[in-house]
Amino acid sequence: MILNRYEKMIAKRYLLPGKGEGFIFVVAGFSVGAVALGVAALIIVMSVMNGFRAELFDKIVGLNGHAIIQGYDGRLADWQGIAEAARKTPGVQSATPLIEQPLMASANGRVEGVLVRGNRLEDIRENPVLNGKVVSGDLKTITPGSGRVAIGARLAETLGAFPGAEISLISPEGRSTPVGTVPRIVSYTVGAIFEVGIFEYDKAFVVMPMEDAQTLLMLGDQVGMVEVQVDNPDKVGPTLAPLQPLVQGKGIIVDWRQMNSALFEALEVERIAMFVVLCIIILVAAFNIASSLIMLVRAKTRDIAILRTMGASRKSMLKVFMTVGLTIGAIGIVIGVILGSIFLFFRQNVVNFIQLVTGQNLWDPSVRFLSELPSRTDPFEVLAIILVTLVLTYLATLFPARNAAATDPVQVLRYE
Structure with missing residues (x-):
């Protein structure tokens, strides 16, 4: 919308409060x-x-x-061939x-359910999630046969464990006796404590070398699964489709969507719902702008009529108030x-x-999954918010x- 010189002057004049126009200015300020607030809320929430x-x-x-x-049974025998393929x-x-x-897991008289993970030594040390997340101890001390494990920070708090402390892992797969199967109990030393930032992981994970996990669970040379990373996570299904014939009869392929489908679908639905709800705030602000402009037009009816008699066109009046x-x-x-x-x-x-003022825990990691409030701003979403607002x-x-453009100067100035 291009304005000429006098249109810019009038628009600037109407943006500033005149004599007796304080109320209109206050309404515009509220707008x-x-x-x-609407734009800020949308940007923050998204x-x-x-x-x-x-x-x-x-x-x-x-x-x-x-x-x-x-x-299928938690054991993948031909894992070397599947991994190579x-x-x-x-x-x-x-x-x-x-x-x-x-x-x-048991320690200090406390018992807690855990998730034991056995990884190759290089995978433990090079994992981007574990790397740099060790809060005490050292991952380098965890080697095959050392009897050392890494545990999550929340699990360490629950068990009262620390680097150098002993914990016992209890496996139902034990030796058979005349009175039944005796659970297998093996003691390990805590070598490192990590905090990845997801409460469920920090509360349950016990990480050890794959060889030690095979011994603990009596798997022999077998593993439970093969973990796959792909170039494009959104196309993981088509990417791994050629492996289906090889896996057929031995196991199943489960991608990240299937493993966490309920969580990510809920997040997506909530994200869309919050965008729609918060757009209503901007819609209310737009109504405020409309009401302030209506009052401004009513207050400036005489000025508009005079401008029209001086040669201002309807289009000029339209441009002026739209610019305001x-x-x-x-x-x-x-x-x-x-x-x-x-x-x-x-x-x-x-x-x-x-939290300090209210005394309430607003960000409980056990409920929110993450230990801190995250944020990742998408420039395209910000641009979309700006465009929607405009x-x-x-x-x-x-x-x-x-209405301003339709003002009839004859009717307004008839009795002047």
Whole structure:
């Protein structure tokens, strides 16, 4: 929308409060505030939802892979051939053996359910999720035959364990006796404690070398599954489809969507629902802009009539009032983007402050999965929010601007 010089002058004049127009200015100010809050709320919520999904995806996939090839009975005998075939499949980055078994852990008279994971030594040390997440101890001390394991931070708190402490793992797969099967109990030393940031993992995981896990579970040379990483997680199904004939009769292929389908679907539905609900805030702000423009048109009816008699066209009046409304919306958008950015930058400080003031735990990791409030801003989503706000603001200016353009100077100035 291109304005000439006098149209810019009039639009600027109408944006500033005149004599007796304080109320109109206050309403316009509320409109700016409403737009700013709506835009800020949308940016904050969408960024947090994106961050939540991305953090969960990165950490879940980082520990479980994009897909697993799992044996039917928890044992995959020909895992070497399956892993080699998977590595040669186009689009596959890696295929590594993995043992994962739920057991019981005991220490200091406390018993807790755990998930024992047996990985190759290089996989333990090079895992991007575990690497750099060790809060005490050292992963390098965990070697095959050393009797040392790494456990999650929450599990360490529950069992009262620390690096150098002893924990016992209890497996129901023990030796047979005349009175039944005796559970197998093996003691290990805690070599490292890690905190990946997902409560369920930090509370349950016990990581050990694959050879030690095979001995504990009496698997021999077998493993439980093969973990697969692919180039494109969104196309993991088609990528691994050529492996189906090889796996047939031995196990199944389960990708990350199937393993966590309920969680990610719920997040996506909540994300869309929050976007729609928060757009209503911007819609209300657009109505505020429309009401302030309607009052401005009523207050400036005489001025509009005079301008029309001086040669101003209907199109000029339309452009002037649409510019006023769009400017109010644009100011609100800029303020909203700034507010949203500031909040996201200090998001964890804000959460901690509110918890301190209220005395309530607003971010319980056992409920929220993650230990901290995440955030990941998508520039395209921010652009979409700005465009939606501008469109709603534009639509809100049409009615009052058309009323201003339709002003009949003869009727207004008849008794002047």
